[in-house]
Amino acid sequence: MPPASNSPSTAPPPPSAPAATKPRPRHPLGLDSLASTSRPLFAAARRSPVTTLACAITLLALIMYGEDARTIAELSIDDYLYPDADIYNVSGLPPIKLPPPTCDLAHGRWVFDNESLPLYREKECNFLTKQLTCLANGRNDDLWQYWQWQPNNCSLPTFDARRFMERMRGKRLMFVGDSLNRNQFYSLVCMVQSILSKGRKKVVKRGSNTIFHAKEYRATLEFYWAPFLVESNSDDPNIHSIEHRIIRPERIEGHAQYWRGVDYLIFDTYIWWMNTADIKIRRPDSRSWSEHDEVPRIEAYGRVLKTWSDWLNENIDPARTSVFFMTISPIHISPDKWGNPHGIKCAKETLPVLNYTEPLDLNHDMRLYDMVASTARSMKKVPVTLIDITRMSDYRKDAHTSVYSVRRGYLLTPKQKNDPEKFADCIHWCLPGVPDVWNTVLYTRIFSKSPPSSPPALALPPPQ
Structure with a gap:
C-alpha cells in the first residue's frame, strides 16, 4: 500500500447513484x-x-x-x-516394499524425520475440524509432526495416496466407533485429499455418518459413530451423556444396517468404557433407559464383542469385505509415569518418551485388549485383522491436542488454556500426527491382502 501523500489534494467527486433496480423476487418457503x-x-x-x-x-x-x-x-x-480419474498404472510401478507377514509392527521406536514428514500440512487440509488443528489453535511448537515409527525388525512402506485411492476405486471404507476412530478418519482424508481434483471432493454429515466423497474415484471414506458398537443412549453423535451411559449389549442392528456393503470396515471401542468399573445395561424387555442394571466392565465388553462377532459371521462376505480392529489408543494424564512428576497431564510435552528399555504403564485395561485379540484370533469365517497401535502410541505424550482444542464446540479461552489440569485433552491427537502412522499400518495391512472382489458399482450410503 503506497504511503499517504503530505501535499493537499481535492477529494474525488462522489460516485453517481446507481440506477434504481427492482428488488429480485424471493422464492417462498426457502x-x-x-x-x-x-x-x-x-x-x-x-x-x-x-x-x-x-x-x-x-x-x-x-x-x-x-x-x-x-x-x-x-x-x-x-x-x-465429469470423467473419472485416470487409471493409475500400478503395474508399471515398483512393488510396494511390504514387511514380511511375521514382522511385528507394534514394537519399535520413534525416529525423528523432518525430510519425509509430515505427509501433509495442517493448513492445506481444509477438511480438518477445529478439534484437531493444534497449530491454528495456538500451539507454538510443531516437533510432534516429525516422528516416524520404525518397527524393530522391518520397515513400514511409504504411504502412496494414488496407489491407495486406486485400491479404493468404486469402494467404501468405513471407520466405526468413537471419536478416536473419527480422529483417524480425518487423518486418512488429509492423507489422500491432495491428489483429488478441486471441486470433486467433499465431506457430508448425515446422522451418525460422516462421509468423504472422492468423486473421480467413485469412492467414499466414512466414519460411523457407534462408541460402544452396540446400541446405547449415546448414539447421537452430537448430544450424548457422559455420566449416564447405558448400553444394549445384544442389540446392534440399529447401527449394523449401515455397515452392509462396505468394502473395508475398521472398528474400535475402548475409551467410552473407562469412566466406571461397572457398565449400565438396559434390561431386555424394558420400555425406557431408566430400567437398567449394572454389570462389571469386562462382562459387558465380552457380551458386546460376542454380539459384534456374531453379526459379522452372519452378514459379512469375506470375499468382498475386509475387517480390521484398532487396539487401545492411550490417554496421557499421569506424567509421573514417564518421569515428569511435576507435569500436568500431557500439557507442555514436546517430545516422545525415548526410553524404550521397558514399556510404559499407563493404566490401560489390558483385559479389554486381550479380549479383542482373542476374539479376532477366533474369527475363522470372517477374518479380523488386529491393528495394534497401543505400544507405539504409549510413547507419544507430546502429540495430543492438549489445550489447543475445543470444548463443547468452542475453542478454549486463554483462561481455560492456563488450567490444563481441567481442560487439557490428552485423549485426541493433533493432525498431522500419530493417527497418520496408524493409517500407514492400516495401508500396509490392506495391501498385504489380495484385493477383495469388486461389486458392480459403488452404492451411496443409505440416508438416515
Whole structure:
C-alpha cells in the first residue's frame, strides 16, 4: 500500500447513484437455495438428453428431501458430466516394499524425520475440524509432526495416496466407533485429499455418518459413530451423556444396517468404557433407559464383542469385505509415569518418551485388549485383522491436542488454556500426527491382502 501523500489534494467527486433496480423476487418457503441448485441441473440437461430424466427426478427429490438429496444429486450429475480419474498404472510401478507377514509392527521406536514428514500440512487440509488443528489453535511448537515409527525388525512402506485411492476405486471404507476412530478418519482424508481434483471432493454429515466423497474415484471414506458398537443412549453423535451411559449389549442392528456393503470396515471401542468399573445395561424387555442394571466392565465388553462377532459371521462376505480392529489408543494424564512428576497431564510435552528399555504403564485395561485379540484370533469365517497401535502410541505424550482444542464446540479461552489440569485433552491427537502412522499400518495391512472382489458399482450410503 503506497504511503499517504503530505501535499493537499481535492477529494474525488462522489460516485453517481446507481440506477434504481427492482428488488429480485424471493422464492417462498426457502426455495432460493433450491433455485440456485436447479440452474446447473437444467444446464446439464441441455448438454445431454441422457440427463433430462435424471434431472427431473433429482429436482423432485430436492423438494422432498432437502440437503441429503442435493448431495446425492450433485454426485449423480457428476457421473454424467465429469470423467473419472485416470487409471493409475500400478503395474508399471515398483512393488510396494511390504514387511514380511511375521514382522511385528507394534514394537519399535520413534525416529525423528523432518525430510519425509509430515505427509501433509495442517493448513492445506481444509477438511480438518477445529478439534484437531493444534497449530491454528495456538500451539507454538510443531516437533510432534516429525516422528516416524520404525518397527524393530522391518520397515513400514511409504504411504502412496494414488496407489491407495486406486485400491479404493468404486469402494467404501468405513471407520466405526468413537471419536478416536473419527480422529483417524480425518487423518486418512488429509492423507489422500491432495491428489483429488478441486471441486470433486467433499465431506457430508448425515446422522451418525460422516462421509468423504472422492468423486473421480467413485469412492467414499466414512466414519460411523457407534462408541460402544452396540446400541446405547449415546448414539447421537452430537448430544450424548457422559455420566449416564447405558448400553444394549445384544442389540446392534440399529447401527449394523449401515455397515452392509462396505468394502473395508475398521472398528474400535475402548475409551467410552473407562469412566466406571461397572457398565449400565438396559434390561431386555424394558420400555425406557431408566430400567437398567449394572454389570462389571469386562462382562459387558465380552457380551458386546460376542454380539459384534456374531453379526459379522452372519452378514459379512469375506470375499468382498475386509475387517480390521484398532487396539487401545492411550490417554496421557499421569506424567509421573514417564518421569515428569511435576507435569500436568500431557500439557507442555514436546517430545516422545525415548526410553524404550521397558514399556510404559499407563493404566490401560489390558483385559479389554486381550479380549479383542482373542476374539479376532477366533474369527475363522470372517477374518479380523488386529491393528495394534497401543505400544507405539504409549510413547507419544507430546502429540495430543492438549489445550489447543475445543470444548463443547468452542475453542478454549486463554483462561481455560492456563488450567490444563481441567481442560487439557490428552485423549485426541493433533493432525498431522500419530493417527497418520496408524493409517500407514492400516495401508500396509490392506495391501498385504489380495484385493477383495469388486461389486458392480459403488452404492451411496443409505440416508438416515
